[in-house]
Amino acid sequence: MFLIILFFLLFFFISFDCVLAYKIFLVSSEENYGKIGKEKNFYLGKVEPSFGILFDLKVPSEFFLLTPQKKREKITLLRREFKDPRTNVNKIGYELKLIPKEKGDHLICVETQPFLIPENKLRKAYLKTSWHVELEKGWDHLCGFELEIKPFTRPYGLKTGEIFWGQVWYKNQPLKEGVIEVEKFSPHFLTLEELPKDSFGDINYPLLKKKIRLAKNGFFVVNFEEPGWWVISIKVNRGTQFYGNQNYPLEIMTELWLYIFPSKREAKETLEYFFPKSN
Numbered sequence: 001m002f003l004i005i006l007f008f009l010l011f012f013f014i015s016f017d018c019v020l021a022y023k024i025f026l027v028s029s030e031e032n033y034g035k036i037g038k039e040k041n042f043y044l045g046k047v048e049p050s051f052g053i054l055f056d057l058k059v060p061s062e063f064f065l066l067t068p069q070k071k072r073e074k075i076t077l078l079r080r081e082f083k084d085p086r087t088n089v090n091k092i093g094y095e096l097k098l099i100p101k102e103k104g105d106h107l108i109c110v111e112t113q114p115f116l117i118p119e120n121k122l123r124k125a126y127l128k129t130s131w132h133v134e135l136e137k138g139w140d141h142l143c144g145f146e147l148e149i150k151p152f153t154r155p156y157g158l159k160t161g162e163i164f165w166g167q168v169w170y171k172n173q174p175l176k177e178g179v180i181e182v183e184k185f186s187p188h189f190l191t192l193e194e195l196p197k198d199s200f201g202d203i204n205y206p207l208l209k210k211k212i213r214l215a216k217n218g219f220f221v222v223n224f225e226e227p228g229w230w231v232i233s234i235k236v237n238r239g240t241q242f243y244g245n246q247n248y249p250l251e252i253m254t255e256l257w258l259y260i261f262p263s264k265r266e267a268k269e270t271l272e273y274f275f276p277k278s279n
Contacts, residue, residue: 068104
């Protein structure tokens with residue numbers, strides 16, 4: 001019996017570790033709305049979104065709040081520990097406590113330090129989340145990243161089944177080709193039994209991550225079939241860079257985080273990483 005349990009646990013960990021696709025999350029416990037003078041908390045960390053596996057994240061190299069007037073404001077990151085349900089070990093992340101001073105659409109902009117990924121590459125991530133504060137103003141503003149997604153659909157107030165239209169910009173011009181990835185941030189750690197399966201009983205990975213090729217001039221359209229937080233991302237190879245004592249291929253990734261509201265027939269989700277379960 002012990003050997004059977006041990007085999008299951010080994011298979012369990014290996015199955016996930018072979019498909020890890022790191023993203024840097026930037027989400028709130030609720031929707032991305034704010035109110036003048038009211039504190040709003042956002043959370044920053046490293047995750048495998050589809051499975052709900054958390055990892056340690058180093059302090060980002062740059063982070064700021066872009067106001068509706070396109071002014072950069074400093075953000076204070078508070079070190080937090082989020083419990084990873086798979087390992088029952090705390091992982092390092094951060095909390096952002098924000099109080100808006102003006103109405104309009106703000107952008108939370110973050111650039112990470114380069115980090116190693118399982119493909120033996122270095123990755124630098126640029127990520128942003130729109131923060132709507134009472135007034136619809138400036139939702140199509142950009143953080144000014146080297147690689148960034150420009151919204152042509154308002155990046156908040158979306159419901160399940162609706163579409164999002166965007167464009168990828170790289171070095172101040174539309175990206176000519178590439179593949180968009182779209183994943184839902186699982187509100188809790190998914191076990192093997194909870195993951196979607198194909199007709200052979202294997203994990204149905206295509207159901208966990210959408211992939212869309214860019215159209216001309218970097219345009220794309222995606223939809224969202226479930227409520228909660230979703231991430232839209234794209235990667236570009238960026239030469240090589242030394243890390244430690246070795247030279248690695250470097251890729252940059254940009255991420256746009258969106259909150260999708262449930263329809264009237266769907267229940268609201270709770271992100272279990274940030275709030276303990278009630279008894």
